[in-house]
Amino acid sequence: xxxxxxxxxxxxxxxxxxxxxxxxxxxxxxxxxxxxxxxxxxxxxxxxxxxxxxxxxxxxxxxxxxxxxxxxxxxxxxxxxxxxxxxxxxxxxxxxxxxxxxxxxxxxxxxxxxxxxxxxxxxxxxxxxxxxxxxxxxxxxxxxxxxxxxxxxxxxxxxxxxxxxxxxxxxxxxxxxxxxxxxxxxxxxxxxxxxxxxxxxxxxxxxxxxxxxxxxxxxxxxxxxxxxxxxxxxxxxxxxxxxxxxxxxxxxxxxxxxxxxxxxxxxxxxxxxxxxxxxxxxxxxxxxxxxxxxxxxxxxxxxxxxxxxxxxxxxxxxxxxxxxxxxxxxxxxxxxxxxxxxxxxxxxxxxxxxxxxxxxxxxxxxxxxxxxxxxxxxxxxxxxxxxxxxxxxxxxxxxxxxxxxxxxxxxxxxxxxxxxxxxxxxxxxxxxxxxxxxxxxxx
Numbered sequence: 001x002x003x004x005x006x007x008x009x010x011x012x013x014x015x016x017x018x019x020x021x022x023x024x025x026x027x028x029x030x031x032x033x034x035x036x037x038x039x040x041x042x043x044x045x046x047x048x049x050x051x052x053x054x055x056x057x058x059x060x061x062x063x064x065x066x067x068x069x070x071x072x073x074x075x076x077x078x079x080x081x082x083x084x085x086x087x088x089x090x091x092x093x094x095x096x097x098x099x100x101x102x103x104x105x106x107x108x109x110x111x112x113x114x115x116x117x118x119x120x121x122x123x124x125x126x127x128x129x130x131x132x133x134x135x136x137x138x139x140x141x142x143x144x145x146x147x148x149x150x151x152x153x154x155x156x157x158x159x160x161x162x163x164x165x166x167x168x169x170x171x172x173x174x175x176x177x178x179x180x181x182x183x184x185x186x187x188x189x190x191x192x193x194x195x196x197x198x199x200x201x202x203x204x205x206x207x208x209x210x211x212x213x214x215x216x217x218x219x220x221x222x223x224x225x226x227x228x229x230x231x232x233x234x235x236x237x238x239x240x241x242x243x244x245x246x247x248x249x250x251x252x253x254x255x256x257x258x259x260x261x262x263x264x265x266x267x268x269x270x271x272x273x274x275x276x277x278x279x280x281x282x283x284x285x286x287x288x289x290x291x292x293x294x295x296x297x298x299x300x301x302x303x304x305x306x307x308x309x310x311x312x313x314x315x316x317x318x319x320x321x322x323x324x325x326x327x328x329x330x331x332x333x334x335x336x337x338x339x340x341x342x343x344x345x346x347x348x349x350x351x352x353x354x355x356x357x358x359x360x361x362x363x364x365x366x367x368x369x370x371x372x373x374x375x376x377x378x379x380x381x382x383x384x385x386x387x388x389x390x391x392x393x394x395x396x397x398x399x400x401x402x403x404x405x406x407x408x409x410x411x412x413x414x415x416x417x418x419x420x421x422x423x424x425x426x427x428x429x430x431x432x433x434x435x436x437x438x439x440x441x442x443x
Contacts, residue, residue, distance in 0.1 A: 008063055008085060016058045018362055021398050024174040027251050028059045030181035035159045039114035039148070040064075040184075043141050043209050044163035045134050045217050046123035048170050050355040055165045056121055059179045065113055067106070067122040067140070070095045090140065092126070111148040114158060120144070124209050130170060130351035132218045133226060134210070142205040145187045146194055154191040159184035162209060164216020166255060171353035173336075174401060178255055180216035185209065218259055221266060228280045231287050232265060233258050235297055235431070236438040243439070264442035275441055282434045290427060295412070297431070303413040304428030311417070314410055321403055328400025331372045331393045335364035336401070369393045 020026065034040065042064060046052050053066055063086060070089035073079045088106050091099040110120055124137040141160065149156050162182035169175045185208060193201035220229045241250075241257035269276040290300060339360035347356050369390050377386035416424045 004063060005084075005086070011085060012057060012063075015054065015362065017394075018358070018365075019054055019058045021394055022173060022358060022361070023177050024168075025176045025251060026059065027176070027178045027249065028181070029179070029252070030183075031060060033181045033183050034060055034062070034161055035184055037117060039117050039156060039158045040119040041114070041141060041145055041158065041160045042119065042121035042163050043124050043160050043213065044121070044165055045213050046125045046128045047130060047132070047165065047351070048167060048354055049128050049349075049352045051167075051358065052123070052128070052165050053121065054358075055177060055179050056163060060181070062119045064119040064121040065110065067110070067120070070099065070102075090122070090126075107144055107147065110144055111151060114144075114148045115152065115156065124206070124213075128351045130349070131226065132166075132220045132230065134213065134217070134219060137206050137210045139202050139206055141209060142202040146190060146198065146201060146205065149187050149191070150194060150198075154188045154194075156188070158187040160187060160205075160209060161185075162212040162216060164213055166217055171350065171357070173357070174398070174405075176251060178251065182212050182216050185212060215259075218255070218262060220262055222269065225269070225280060228283050229262060229265060231283050231297075232279070232438055233262060235283065235286070236435045237261060239435050240439060240442070261438075261442060265438075268441055272441075279434070279437050279441060282437055286427075286430050286434050289430065293423065293427075295416070295427070299409060299412050299416075300424070300427050300431050302409065303416055303424060304431070306413055306417060308417075311410070311414060314406075315414075318403075318407060318410060324396075325400050325403040325407070328393075328396035328398075329404070331368065332365070332397030332400055335361060335368045336397070338364060365394065365397075 040062070042056055044052060044056060053068075057064065057066075066087045067090045068082070068087050070091045073082060073089040088109065089102075090106060091102050093100070114120060122141060124141050125135045126138040126140060127135060129135050145158055145160060149158055161184045164178075164180040164182065166178040166180070167175055168177075185205075187205070190201050190205055193204060218233070220226055220233075222229055237254060237258040240261045241254040244253065244257040244260070246256035247253045265276070265279075268279070287297070290297060339357050347353055372393060373386040373390040376389045377383060380386065
């Protein structure tokens with residue numbers, strides 16, 4: 001498990017390609033913070049089930065060992081496959097008290113791997129939240145890290161790399177993902193603290209990991225107003241970012257602007273509660289109104305500014321692109337919608353929705369591409385055409401999805417603007433007023 005694996009790399013290459021296809025954009029910062037030739041523990045925030053490990057595994061070149069919840073290792077087949085892709089179980093109280101002792105053996109394997117200057121990855125929260133809100137950190141990482149260093153007289157050189165994983169949406173296809181690799185924590189700095197009081201040293205390291213991850217994520221601390229904070233971020237984040245110059249990359253600039261926006265709203269909550277409550281009330285009313293008409297904030301933002309001349313150009317472009325859409329849709333619709341329409345009802349935890357869709361797609365899409373390529377071969381008799389078609393199908397599918405979103409938004413835009421323009425003006429005005437209130441309060 002501590003050796004480089006060609007099989008693992010082959011699987012990762014395929015998964016990385018699928019991962020790229022399923023996102024509109026993946027932005028990575030701080031790769032230079034990953035040390036060379038030293039043992040590493042990646043410590044990341046955990047919001048989105050299996051997609052979080054993939055966000056790390058697909059954005060750096062190391063073949064890291066992952067520690068995962070033990071309940072996914074129940075079947076023999078699952079255990080064999082998960083071990084092959086460098087995953088080991090960690091047992092919790094809910095897995096049974098008798099199983100907790102198994103962690104000693106697992107942690108021993110991890111320490112041995114770190115002594116071989118390999119990398120390990122796990123989540124300090126030990127559970128996903130499904131929110132832009134970290135849950136309290138556990139002591140697994142500090143325990144492993146300090147035990148490993150203590151065993152080697154604090155000469156191992158172990159580095160803990162904090163990682164911030166940020167999604168524009170948790171389960172939508174073609175979202176934006178930002179992965180921040182932060183500056184590493186040198187564990188040997190805790191030598192004196194460990195010698196004085198190991199328990200306090202673990203707690204101090206746990207807190208430092210937490211504090212180092214926070215700047216790499218968007219953290220909403222409020223429990224009472226979490227939904228409203230998230231709505232404000234979606235509503236005013238882009239406009240707020242246009243007044244800031246944190247980064248020349250627009251995606252990163254908006255990320256840093258939204259961090260600042262959340263911090264200023266939190267300050268407002270603590271120092272000017274009346275003004276804060278006014279903004280919360282305005283935000284609630286706006287989102288309740290658009291929900292009543294089955295609209296989204298993005299649709300109101302785009303439709304309110306749209307001119308008929310531009311809409312006619314978009315309609316013409318949509319008509320011209322329709323054959324391309326049909327081509328991509330035919331070969332991708334069934335594997336795309338099967339997990340979303342038929343099987344997704346069985347997924348109780350929404351944080352697993354994206355994982356379920358992605359894993360199902362890894363299996364379903366190649367099967368349907370083979371069927372499609374076989375049909376093309378039967379019709380044309382050309383192995384070259386069928387082979388080229390097989391490799392073109394995933395790209396055609398991504399283009400078809402982009403066009404599908406374009407058609408849906410265009411239809412909604414024309415419908416509202418053409419048949420309910422008074423409502424559009426009202427919602428646009430309401431939206432603009434809330435944004436102005438937010439910008440004024442946070443300036």
